[in-house]
Amino acid sequence: KAGVTQTPRYLIKTRGQQVTLSCSPISGHRSVSWYQQTPGQGLQFLFEYFSETQRNKGNFPGRFSGRQFSNSRSEMNVSTLELGDSALYLCASSLDGNTEAFFGQGTRLTVV
Amino acid sequence: AQTVTQSQPEMSVQEAETVTLSCTYDTSENNYYLFWYKQPPSRQMILVIRQEAYKQQNATENRFSVNFQKAAKSFSLKISDSQLGDTAMYFCAFMKIFGGATNKLIFGTGTLLAVQP
Numbered sequence: 001k002a003g004v005t006q007t008p009r010y011l012i013k014t015r016g017q018q019v020t021l022s023c024s025p026i027s028g029h030r031s032v033s034w035y036q037q038t039p040g041q042g043l044q045f046l047f048e049y050f051s052e053t054q055r056n057k058g059n060f061p062g063r064f065s066g067r068q069f070s071n072s073r074s075e076m077n078v079s080t081l082e083l084g085d086s087a088l089y090l091c092a093s094s095l096d097g098n099t100e101a102f103f104g105q106g107t108r109l110t111v112v
Numbered sequence: 113a114q115t116v117t118q119s120q121p122e123m124s125v126q127e128a129e130t131v132t133l134s135c136t137y138d139t140s141e142n143n144y145y146l147f148w149y150k151q152p153p154s155r156q157m158i159l160v161i162r163q164e165a166y167k168q169q170n171a172t173e174n175r176f177s178v179n180f181q182k183a184a185k186s187f188s189l190k191i192s193d194s195q196l197g198d199t200a201m202y203f204c205a206f207m208k209i210f211g212g213a214t215n216k217l218i219f220g221t222g223t224l225l226a227v228q229p
Contacts, residue, residue: 031215033215033216033217035217042219042220042221042222043203043217043219045216045217045218048215048216056216058216088155090157092157092215092217094215097215098209098215099215100145100147100159100162101159101215101217102159103149103156103157103158103159104156105154105155105156106155106156106157108155
């Protein structure tokens with residue numbers, strides 16, 4: 001059974017640009033969550049999607065958005081990138097959001 | 113709001129020995145999960161063990177076991193017979209359970225464990 005797949009693994013963007021990250025959950029999992037990991041702030045919850053609906057959102061500016069497709073795949077988008085958005089972005093999937101989450105390998109975003 | 117505290121930023125243990133990582137949390141909720149995740153240098157977050165708050169019995173997974181003290185809001189991880197592959201950052205995490213749960217994990221700051229040969 002394939003695990004959670006995140007693409008791309010690495011990304012370098014310039015300030016002001018926008019970026020889209022993708023996450024394919026484990027087959028059968030309908031909940032997808034996104035986390036940002038930085039040395040200063042640690043691991044922080046961004047948002048969670050279930051059946052194409054955002055159910056919960058963390059304390060991030062509106063520049064951070066996401067969506068989920070009918071096949072449960074999810075994308076997150078960051079617009080008007082800032083240097084502080086440089087981070088490891090982790091995606092996690094679970095069956096229904098009420099059980100343990102399994103993580104992908106992350107996307108390392110560097111903003112220059 | 114829930115908080116998770118890991119007071120040991122770094123720890124070291126000799127191969128084959130036992131080590132215990134500490135975690136405390138603060139919540140007014142009664143139904144929740146607690147997890148330990150490990151993050152090796154590859155950065156992949158790997159689930160180590162899970163504990164449901166309503167279960168009194170401590171969870172075990174092979175060489176990994178927890179000491180869950182609900183009243184004290186304490187959730188420590190014991191690693192027995194430590195192996196070099198256990199070298200990683202270990203995160204304690206809390207997740208509230210409620211109808212329409214959203215899988216929102218609250219993480220501690222992590223403990224970097226180094227297993228020495």
